[in-house]
Amino acid sequence: MVKVTIDDIQIEVEEGTSILNAARQIGGEVVPPAMCYYSKLPGTGGKCRTCLVEVAAGSERDPRPMPKLVASCSTPVQDGMVVKNKTSEKVHDNRGAVVEFLLINHPLDCPVCDQAGECNLQDLGFEHGGAGTRYEEERRTFDPIDIGNKIKLHMNRCILCYRCVHVANQLTDKRVHGVLNRGEHAEISTYIENAIENDFSGNMIDVCPVGALTDKTFRFKSRVWFLKPMDATCGCTKCSGKAVVWMFGNEIYRVTARKDKYGEVEDQEDGKPAWICNDCRFDKKEIAHWMVEGPRKINRHSVISQGQYTSPRGNSQKKIANGN
Amino acid sequence: MARRILLEHDNVPGIETFDVYRKNGGYRSVEKALKKMTPQEIVDEVQKSGLRGRGGAGFPTGMKWSFLAKPDGVPRYLLCNADESEPGTFKDRYLMEKIPHLLIEGMIVSSFALGANLSFIYIRGEYMWILEILEKAIAEAYANGFLGKNILGSGYDLDLRVAPGGGAYICGEETALIESLEGKRGNPRMKPPFPAVKGLWGCPTVVNNVESIAAVVPIINDGGDEYAKIGIGKSTGTKLISAGGNLARPGVYEIELGLSVEEFIYGDDYCRGIANGKKLKACIPGGSSVPILPAHLVTKTAEGLDRLMSYESLAEGGFVSGSMLGSGGFIVFDEDQCVVRNTWTFARFYAHESCGQCSPCREGTGWMEKVLNRLEHGQGNMRDIDLLAEINKKIEGNTICPLGDAAAWPVAAAIRHFREEFEWHVTNKEEAQTRNYGLLKASM
Numbered sequence: 001m002v003k004v005t006i007d008d009i010q011i012e013v014e015e016g017t018s019i020l021n022a023a024r025q026i027g028g029e030v031v032p033p034a035m036c037y038y039s040k041l042p043g044t045g046g047k048c049r050t051c052l053v054e055v056a057a058g059s060e061r062d063p064r065p066m067p068k069l070v071a072s073c074s075t076p077v078q079d080g081m082v083v084k085n086k087t088s089e090k091v092h093d094n095r096g097a098v099v100e101f102l103l104i105n106h107p108l109d110c111p112v113c114d115q116a117g118e119c120n121l122q123d124l125g126f127e128h129g130g131a132g133t134r135y136e137e138e139r140r141t142f143d144p145i146d147i148g149n150k151i152k153l154h155m156n157r158c159i160l161c162y163r164c165v166h167v168a169n170q171l172t173d174k175r176v177h178g179v180l181n182r183g184e185h186a187e188i189s190t191y192i193e194n195a196i197e198n199d200f201s202g203n204m205i206d207v208c209p210v211g212a213l214t215d216k217t218f219r220f221k222s223r224v225w226f227l228k229p230m231d232a233t234c235g236c237t238k239c240s241g242k243a244v245v246w247m248f249g250n251e252i253y254r255v256t257a258r259k260d261k262y263g264e265v266e267d268q269e270d271g272k273p274a275w276i277c278n279d280c281r282f283d284k285k286e287i288a289h290w291m292v293e294g295p296r297k298i299n300r301h302s303v304i305s306q307g308q309y310t311s312p313r314g315n316s317q318k319k320i321a322n323g324n
Numbered sequence: 325m326a327r328r329i330l331l332e333h334d335n336v337p338g339i340e341t342f343d344v345y346r347k348n349g350g351y352r353s354v355e356k357a358l359k360k361m362t363p364q365e366i367v368d369e370v371q372k373s374g375l376r377g378r379g380g381a382g383f384p385t386g387m388k389w390s391f392l393a394k395p396d397g398v399p400r401y402l403l404c405n406a407d408e409s410e411p412g413t414f415k416d417r418y419l420m421e422k423i424p425h426l427l428i429e430g431m432i433v434s435s436f437a438l439g440a441n442l443s444f445i446y447i448r449g450e451y452m453w454i455l456e457i458l459e460k461a462i463a464e465a466y467a468n469g470f471l472g473k474n475i476l477g478s479g480y481d482l483d484l485r486v487a488p489g490g491g492a493y494i495c496g497e498e499t500a501l502i503e504s505l506e507g508k509r510g511n512p513r514m515k516p517p518f519p520a521v522k523g524l525w526g527c528p529t530v531v532n533n534v535e536s537i538a539a540v541v542p543i544i545n546d547g548g549d550e551y552a553k554i555g556i557g558k559s560t561g562t563k564l565i566s567a568g569g570n571l572a573r574p575g576v577y578e579i580e581l582g583l584s585v586e587e588f589i590y591g592d593d594y595c596r597g598i599a600n601g602k603k604l605k606a607c608i609p610g611g612s613s614v615p616i617l618p619a620h621l622v623t624k625t626a627e628g629l630d631r632l633m634s635y636e637s638l639a640e641g642g643f644v645s646g647s648m649l650g651s652g653g654f655i656v657f658d659e660d661q662c663v664v665r666n667t668w669t670f671a672r673f674y675a676h677e678s679c680g681q682c683s684p685c686r687e688g689t690g691w692m693e694k695v696l697n698r699l700e701h702g703q704g705n706m707r708d709i710d711l712l713a714e715i716n717k718k719i720e721g722n723t724i725c726p727l728g729d730a731a732a733w734p735v736a737a738a739i740r741h742f743r744e745e746f747e748w749h750v751t752n753k754e755e756a757q758t759r760n761y762g763l764l765k766a767s768m
Contacts, residue, residue, distance in 0.1 A: 045514070046514040046682070046724055047681050047682050047683070047724070048682070048683050049682050049683050049684055049722055049723070050683075052722060067721075068721040068722075069721065069722060071514070071724075074514040075516075076516070093718075094718060094722055097684070097718035097722070098683055098684060098718075098722065100718075101683045101684050101686075101687035101688055101691075101718070102683050102687065104687055104691060105687060134711055135691065136698075137691075137694045140690075159683065160680060160681070160683075160686065162681075178509075179509065179680070181680070182492070182494075182676070182677070182678060182679055182680050183675055183676060183677065183678035183679065183680045183685075183686055183689065183690065184675060184678070184680065184686060184687070184689070184690035185680070186679075186680030186681075186686065
């Protein structure tokens with residue numbers, strides 16, 4: 001076990017833990033945002049640079065500060081390390097800059113984007129983005145390509161986090177898409193126009209932090225905050241069968257995996273992430289397919305919570321009942 | 325007179341063949357190393373020599389070697405970085421083209437020192453003809469028993485291969501080079517772990533520049549202490565400088581580190597001054613990614629001392645009034661050249677060569693290129709100059725690999741030293757739009 005201090009809060013974590021995961025163990029405000037790191041997908045991280053933190057002291061043995069900001073998702077903690085996230089002016093400035101970089105070419109089409117309301121970039125822009133833009137050039141656009149009848153790829157919105165590439169590598173039999181070209185022109189694509197069809201390819205939608213990969217069966221059907229997310233299970237043999245069904249009245253509009261507060265797929269009892277298969281996601285849209293467990297808890301700061309059963313008052317009553 | 329150690333025999337006819345090279349004292353260091361020395365002794369000699377990496381960063385080679393992890397039963401690799409793609413740098417090309425056996429000799433000794441039994445020369449895709457030269461030379465070395473099984477009866481086996489890249493600047497970054505060599509997309513890796521611990525195929529790996537490996541040969545022949553006597557202070561030995569731009573006699577020069585910049589630009593043994601009797605305006609002393617220096621800071625430092633061709637002296641004054649020795653791509657500008665246009669050219673290069681992996685570099689290099697494009701063509705405004713300075717501050721240090729820094733430094737330095745020229749482009753829009761340096765005429 002090693003001791004690490006993040007924003008003046010000390011915690012003991014296992015050796016080899018990244019700064020980001022140590023911060024997540026503390027929880028709350030000290031957790032740096034992450035757009036590309038996904039704890040359930042080994043190999044992700046380091047690319048978006050939104051999780052940059054300042055290391056004020058490298059370790060007990062060598063207390064010198066690190067000269068540059070480091071990516072907290074891929075830097076392991078050392079014993080006696082002192083990390084500044086919220087408390088560092090430099091981190092704040094540079095995170096703002098990274099958000100600006102991510103937004104200069106990102107289309108401002110939130111009003112028609114299916115991801116709106118559950119978009120990491122929206123949240124990040126809200127917290128760190130500027131009110132105006134300094135980018136006078138035309139935004140970059142890509143030719144649209146068709147990757148099949150279930151998943152919609154909207155490359156203009158992509159921030160190249162590489163998460164979907166890792167999903168295809170780690171969850172599906174065969175990866176048919178990847179990153180083509182370099183620099184500004186890098187894009188997610190299939191080399192020769194090809195459908196991404198695989199039992200688990202739909203998870204690419206869940207891991208996408210922006211609206212670059214969306215569900216074609218849900219496209220333009222509803223805004224997410226008009227729907228009620230309900231925990232539901234089905235007796236699927238391919239996957240965990242644990243999902244969230246997004247309902248309007250008694251109709252199921254879409255099915256997603258169960259995500260935790262960092263937007264990552266929750267673990268099952270056996271510790272494996274509860275990825276769901278394409279059958280559950282795209283084809284089981286009848287209420288008879290699912291056993292609905294009850295409303296899903298959504299952070300009350302989220303715009304999605306407005307359509308929820310549990311009102312703030314309900315929460316407070318529960319709190320009183322629990323004695324806190 | 326110029327001190328020639330690496331390029332001692334570059335003008336001997338037929339030096340690219342094994343026989344002529346051997347007659348001129350070639351492969352002595354292999355005999356000495358394999359028969360009389362232990363690997364650790366070689367590493368010690370290189371550490372004593374004070375040799376610093378010639379690829380640009382100037383990290384001590386011996387120290388890099390000593391960091392190599394040596395777990396049991398795991399192969400180790402030595403990779404030679406011949407992906408020389410920094411604009412303005414062409415020294416490795418000359419060395420490999422002229423004396424390919426020097427590199428091979430260095431590779432054998434270095435591989436022996438590091439305990440590598442398979443080594444690669446990773447060469448950029450644009451150097452295809454050099455690939456043939458190297459392969460021919462390697463075949464000769466195999467035929468004469470300097471490569472292959474049981475070299476010179478010492479029991480040491482070494483295979484040496486040349487691997488061509490696809491011609492990407494980013495593959496000169498050591499972890500991107502390793503990715504490319506593994507057959508993947510040339511994206512730099514996250515560090516740590518460093519290649520010395522987990523490199524090629526997850527095994528401990530050392531990546532060295534062509535010139536660094538070639539310099540191991542004289543170090544072993546004459547001893548590390550002897551080599552350390554050449555040069556000045558912590559900049560020991562000789563360095564190949566690729567001098568280009570508006571010089572009377574551009575070319576590849578081998579210099580003793582510590583030579584004065586004045587002597588190098590104006591000396592008869594070297595570049596013989598600025599071409600066509602023009603005046604010096606600016607100089608980029610270490611390849612396109614290092615800060616540009618205005619004329620008054622080229623030959624003298626800000627304190628008025630003579631500036632020398634050494635790692636320390638060129639960096640004197642930090643980034644405020646100094647630069648870096650870098651890879652030794654010495655680019656000189658005469659009074660007619662436009663710094664804004666040149667900065668735009670560099671920015672275009674970096675925007676084109678960014679791998680697109682991390683956001684600040686992917687978006688930032690493209691943004692800088694567009695703003696500079698506007699400025700150069702008379703469509704910018706004063707705000708853009710500050711914007712540029714702001715963007716490059718936000719790229720620098722925030723990226724996975726040093727390409728972001730390399731893209732940011734030249735822009736930052738150009739604005740720092742030549743701000744009035746940027747402003748001229750804003751205030752003289754029409755002239756900036758029509759000016760074309762004869763390029764347009766030539767193409768019409």
